[in-house]
Amino acid sequence: MNAERPPSHAAPSPRPLQDVGQPNLFEDIFSHSSVPRIRFEGLIREEIDGRIVTFDPAQAVSADIHVTDTTFRDGQQARPPYTVEQIARLYEMLSRLGGPRGVIRQTEFFLYTRKDREALDRCRALGRRYPEITGWIRADDGDFRLVKEAGLQETGMLTSCSDYHIFLKMRKNRRQAMDDYLRLAAKAIEHGIRPRCHLEDVTRADVDGFVVPFVQGLVALSEQAPEPLRAKVRLCDTMGFGLTYPGAALPRSIPKLIHRMIHDAGVPPARLEWHGHNDFHKVHVNAATCWIYGAHAVNGSLLGFGERTGNPPLEGAVIEYVGLKGASCGADLRVITEIADYFRTEVGAHVPPNYPFVGSEFTVTRAGIHADGLRRDERIYNIFDTGALLNRPPRVAITDKSGVDGVVLWVNDYLGLKGADALNKIRVHKIARWVADQYAEGRTSAISDAELAEQVRVHLPEYAPKA
């Protein structure tokens, strides 16, 4: 029962219109020159075990939150393998994207093949502090030797948590699984390697019956080790079942999972990480929610490449980070465009045109009314100054829906005309007529840039670039 809800018979108090002389553009949030700020008002309240528990999101994001990367592990499981050269190039770009303060703090590598180790050596030879390279192993004695020989300080290891995995996949019972996991974690610590336990399928696991007891065991084990060797916990939403909704029940509730880990199992927020999947279209917000509720690390993959539907898009996580922090903290968002171009041209990956921040058309509008808005003031239909922040200025693509508004925006963009020099709709009407006639005659494809450039040459020869 919500005590703050007004009695049902109370009429809402009237709110007079504030007929202002100047527009309120909320520029403290939407400055346009930076990623929109994500602000919070007060505390979040969640009922857990019959008690109201409060979370302070502003305090949570002021902590050392950061992004970790799985492009070369989960990302590579979902697609043909990268070459050593590609891994080295992507690592170098990841390093520049995350900046010298480690917004992208770590990245994980396979260690099994000669190629895996060659890629590791190439990346380490670049001498970058961030992202730190960690390993990922199946976890047996031989694997620990691989990690040690590679000189890595930390490795991820599978510690599947749901009964789907324990009973149906591994054919064990909970006691056997927990004992095996704790033994392997202890072995990692013995080898001088920090174990990062990947709690596979945790959003389908018995949180109180298995997850919390196991993680309490990990925490107890860690207390006997120096800090650099203490176990990290990665919450793996393997099938994308996680939910952010207030009031959602365990095991799917992300707020409750984070609370259980920090308050019931004793995991310090700095050693708590989220790894999600996108099976229900929730991957990005699920990850960001973990920051809000207290976990410090969110694991993502460049362009979201990962098993099946993919992982949190790493570039999206970095932009979310900037919005939450209100500062780039050294991250260079322009590298996002460089990375996407590299994926398209060198890796040969398909990037959906409408994919946020990186798709070829994410700043492209086709509707004439939007184009008209863009022409009047870019802020109306551009999320932020994508030209300055991402090297991706807004553009217009011409179809039957673009109208004269779209054509004039395209022409001015093409000719580089701005402000008082920009042409108006009257000057481009012959090009707009040519476009309209194309569709009147049955065309169904978009007008290409080359076709429009030719129309500029024909109808605006005084402006057209010289051949």
Next chain:
Amino acid sequence: MAESVEDGVRKVVVKVLKVKPESIRPESRFAADLGAESIQSVELVAAFEEEFDITMDEDAALGVETFGEAVTFISRCIEEQHGA
């Protein structure tokens, strides 16, 4: 004898919108009554500029709704740009 502004505007409207001269009245609205599509509104303005050798403010010109208003608006532009 010199053509009046009204005659010139009517001639342009007939040519651009392909309507009969007798269907045009002072209160005729370009879009609702004479069937001007969005692009034709811009073409009308361009044709008026060419016919009367004037330039018009884009927003103001496209804000004109009726034939009669257009005659008044264009007459004012001619006066401002070429004298009475």
